[in-house]
Amino acid sequence: MNRAVFLDRDGTLIRDKGFICHFKDVEIFPFSIQSLKMMNEYGFRIIVITNQSAIARGICTEDQVMNIHRKMTGFFKRSGAAIDAFYYSPYLEDAPVPEFRKRDESRKPAPGMILQAAEDFGVNLSESFVIGDSSRDILAGKKAGCKTILVLTGNGPLARVELENLKVKPDLISENLLDAAEKITRDRVFVP
Ligand SMILES: [Mg+2]
Numbered sequence: 001m002n003r004a005v006f007l008d009r010d011g012t013l014i015r016d017k018g019f020i021c022h023f024k025d026v027e028i029f030p031f032s033i034q035s036l037k038m039m040n041e042y043g044f045r046i047i048v049i050t051n052q053s054a055i056a057r058g059i060c061t062e063d064q065v066m067n068i069h070r071k072m073t074g075f076f077k078r079s080g081a082a083i084d085a086f087y088y089s090p091y092l093e094d095a096p097v098p099e100f101r102k103r104d105e106s107r108k109p110a111p112g113m114i115l116q117a118a119e120d121f122g123v124n125l126s127e128s129f130v131i132g133d134s135s136r137d138i139l140a141g142k143k144a145g146c147k148t149i150l151v152l153t154g155n156g157p158l159a160r161v162e163l164e165n166l167k168v169k170p171d172l173i174s175e176n177l178l179d180a181a182e183k184i185t186r187d188r189v190f191v192p
Contacts, residue, residue, distance in 0.1 A: 002045065002121065002122050002123050002124055003043065003044050003045070003123065003124060003127045003128050004044055004045040004046070004047050004084075004117070004118070004121065004123045004128045004129075005039050005044045005045070005046055005047070005128065005129045005130075005131060005184070006047050006048075006049050006113075006114050006117065006128065006129065006130045006131070006141065006144075006146065007046060007047070007048050007049070007130075007131050007132070007177075008048075008049065008050060008130075008131065008132030008133060008134065008137045009048050009049075009050035009086075010050065010133075010154065011132075011133035011134065011151075011153055011154020011155050011156070012131060012132050012133050012137075012151055012153065012154060012177055013028065013029065013032050013048065013177065014026050014027055014028050014029060014032070014072075015027040015028075015029065015154070016133070016154040016155065019054040019057075019059045019060060020054075020060075020068065021054065021059065021060035021061075021064045021065075021068075022064065022068070023067065023068050023071040023072070026068060026071075026072065028072070028075070029153065029176065029177065031176055031177060031178035032076075032081075032177060032178075033076065033079045033080070033081050034178060034181075035177040035178045035180070035181040036076060036081035036082070036083065036181075037080060037081045038178075038181045038182070038185045038186070039181050039184065039185060040081060040082050041185070042184070042185040044128075044129075044184075045084045045121055045123065046081075046082060046083045046084055047083075047084055047085050047086075047087065047117045047121070047123075048069070048083060048085070048086045048087070049087045049088075049108070049113040049114060049117065049130075049140075050086065050087070050088045050089070051088070051089050051107055051108050051136070052065050052088040052089060052090055053089075053090070053091070053092040053095065053107075055088075055090035055097070055100055056090055056091055056092035056095030056096070056097050056100035056101060057092065057095055057096060057097070058095075058096050058097045062090055065088055065090070069086040069088070072086075073086070084121065085117060085120070085121070087106070087113040087116065087117055088113075089104060089106035089107040089108070089112070089113060091103070091104035091106065091107050092107070108132075108134070108136040108137060108139070108140040109135070109136040109137075109139035109140045109143070110140060110143070111140045111141075111143040111144035113140075114130065114140060114141070114144040114146065115144060118144070125144050125145045125146050126145050126146070128146045128147070129141075129146055129147045129148070129149060129180075129184060130144070130146045130147070130148050130149070131148075131149045131151060131174075131177065131180050132148075132149075132150065132151065133150070133151050133152075133153055133154035133155045133156040133159060134154075134155050134156075134159050135159045135162040135163050135166065135168070137150075137159075138150055138159070138163060138168060138170045139168065142168070147171045147172075147190060148170045148171050148172075149170060149171060149172045149173070149174055149180045149183075149184075150163065150170040150172070150173045150174070151173075151174050151175070151176050151177055151179075151180055152173065152174070152175055152176065153175075153176045153177070160173065171190070172189065
């Protein structure tokens with residue numbers, strides 16, 4: 001059994017402050033460490049999947065984004081919580097940086113990052129979760145065949161309305177990442 005929680009970054013694991021190019025601007029939610037520990041202990045791989053169109057927009061470099069992810073991994077590790085990997089999509093259609101100007105299957109709501117990570121880590125998608133604060137996260141998760149949890153931090157309240165309009169129902173709506181982690185691991189709401 002190889003199960004994963006695919007986590008959105010901005011608005012889910014850290015505060016959504018728009019485009020972030022430096023680790024000093026990263027504000028990790030106070031509940032994130034405990035949430036990851038709970039899911040680690042339950043045996044889930046933790047894989048962060050994040051759209052980073054700031055790269056295609058010429059706002060941040062790819063090196064800056066990768067550096068943030070390295071430092072976040074280190075921060076969590078020192079706090080006793082493991083992140084197995086970060087996947088990011090630098091692409092955007094009609095973006096100013098030619099190298100990254102394209103419609104790409106990695107950019108959520110497409111499921112490319114989830115499918116790639118599942119292949120890389122041998123993840124069973126039907127027993128895995130996608131947790132995010134955007135309708136794109138939920139749509140990507142459903143396309144990949146995962147269970148989906150919308151969190152009401154960040155863009156969550158707006159996403160909830162968007163999803164209702166689209167008639168797309170997440171498997172669960174949670175206050176925040178900790179609430180989601182508790183539902184999965186402690187309350188075991190998804191265990192038949
Ligand atoms: Mg987000």
